[in-house]
Amino acid sequence: MSEIKQNGAITREVVLAALSTVIEPELHRDLVSLNMIRNLEIENNEVTFTIMLTTPACPLRGKMEQDSRAALAKLPGIGKITVKWDSNVPTDQRIMKQLGKNFRSTIAVTSGKGGVGKSTVSVNLAIALAQEGARVGLLDADILGPNIPMMMGVGKMPPIQDRKMTPAEAHGVKFISMDFLVKPDQPLIWRGPMLHGAIQQLLTDVAWGDLDYLVVDLPPGTGDAQLTLAQVLPVTGAIVVTQPMQVAAADALRGLIMFEKLDVPILGVVENMSGDFFGTGAGEKLAAEQGVHYLGSVPLDANVRIGGDSGAPIVVSHPDSAAAMALRHMAREVAARVSVTIAGQQNNFIPIEMIG
Ligand SMILES: Nc1ncnc2c1ncn2[C@@H]1O[C@H](COP(=O)(O)OP(=O)(O)O)[C@@H](O)[C@H]1O
Numbered sequence: 627m628s629e630i631k632q633n634g635a636i637t638r639e640v641v642l643a644a645l646s647t648v649i650e651p652e653l654h655r656d657l658v659s660l661n662m663i664r665n666l667e668i669e670n671n672e673v674t675f676t677i678m679l680t681t682p683a684c685p686l687r688g689k690m691e692q693d694s695r696a697a698l699a700k701l702p703g704i705g706k707i708t709v710k711w712d713s714n715v716p717t718d719q720r721i722m723k724q725l726g727k728n729f730r731s732t733i734a735v736t737s738g739k740g741g742v743g744k745s746t747v748s749v750n751l752a753i754a755l756a757q758e759g760a761r762v763g764l765l766d767a768d769i770l771g772p773n774i775p776m777m778m779g780v781g782k783m784p785p786i787q788d789r790k791m792t793p794a795e796a797h798g799v800k801f802i803s804m805d806f807l808v809k810p811d812q813p814l815i816w817r818g819p820m821l822h823g824a825i826q827q828l829l830t831d832v833a834w835g836d837l838d839y840l841v842v843d844l845p846p847g848t849g850d851a852q853l854t855l856a857q858v859l860p861v862t863g864a865i866v867v868t869q870p871m872q873v874a875a876a877d878a879l880r881g882l883i884m885f886e887k888l889d890v891p892i893l894g895v896v897e898n899m900s901g902d903f904f905g906t907g908a909g910e911k912l913a914a915e916q917g918v919h920y921l922g923s924v925p926l927d928a929n930v931r932i933g934g935d936s937g938a939p940i941v942v943s944h945p946d947s948a949a950a951m952a953l954r955h956m957a958r959e960v961a962a963r964v965s966v967t968i969a970g971q972q973n974n975f976i977p978i979e980m981i982g
């Protein structure tokens with residue numbers, strides 16, 4: 627700070643010089659050159675400004691605020707400091723180009739096999755992002771075994787208008803599922819091309835509106851649905867869900883490798899159902915071995931299942947539980963990885979400037 631010549635007055639220049647020593651921990655550049663400092667106002671040496679984030683679900687808010695306050699506190703004569711927040715999620719430009727939809731990003735949730743908690747992770751991720759203020763859609767791409775409606779607690783969609791489907795809405799999230807389009811108890815038998823068409827329709831013939839994040843819940847395995855999705859939708863990144871046992875991690879690895887082969891970036895691995903019963907550790911090990919981010923572990927908790935069965939996912943029904951906290955932590959990590967991934971995509975580490 628010694629280079630700042632300051633003769634008592636708090637000016638724009640000294641404030642910006644101080645804030646330009648604060649580093650955005652994910653992007654490794656300072657807040658000023660990233661154009662993250664907005665609406666700077668100085669009155670009687672009291673400073674108010676907004677930090678513009680790349681996601682409302684930023685995991686590093688606390689650190690950035692602390693560092694900003696510490697940098698400003700070094701200025702002699704500084705008065706009260708007020709930090710406000712706003713956000714602007716960066717845009718994966720490929721989505722509008724290829725699909726004509728105004729989604730800023732898309733997140734696929736995958737694993738090698740069923741029953742590991744993909745749908746559970748998908749609904750809680752979507753709701754947690756919406757709770758932070760993001761505009762979120764959830765696509766149930768498990769055409770053969772759709773269970774997002776049950777988990778979200780809404781069994782049908784609004785009537786079709788202008789030959790477009792309107793997504794159902796619950797817990798602040800818009801969602802659509804093949805479950806809305808088939809009769810109950812009727813087994814779904816689809817061939818590959820039909821599956822392709824169905825997933826495409828649920829993307830294109832739905833009035834989604836503008837979204838910051840579209841979360842896509844995939845069926846188990848490494849089959850047609852994964853392939854179709856990567857063909858019809860530019861996937862910003864994928865989350866791999868695994869259980870804590872080593873055998874489960876082997877399945878999850880197949881899911882991970884499939885997306886890597888499809889050139890979909892891996893946002894990270896989440897371990898679900900951790901605890902005494904299934905153990906713990908396979909998720910972190912898998913992430914380390916594959917050189918991808920570890921998004922944390924979600925404990926095995928009966929309330930997670932009850933929440934899913936009853937249409938009130940645990941981030942809504944028991945927001946203070948360890949499982950809900952783990953899921954919210956995961957959601958923030960995912961949001962941060964999406965921002966970093968899009969920044970890297972453009973070969974441009976200034977997502978905020980990019981979107982003005
Ligand atoms: N952390 C957890 N603790 C307890 N039950 C869970 C947990 N995660 C998922 N479940 C339950 O396990 C079952 C399978 O989860 P689901 O999300 O449907 O898996 P998938 O979509 O991978 O097939 C569901 O009944 C769900 O409620």
Ligand SMILES: [Mg+2]
Binds near residue numbers: 745768
């Ligand atoms: Mg599922």
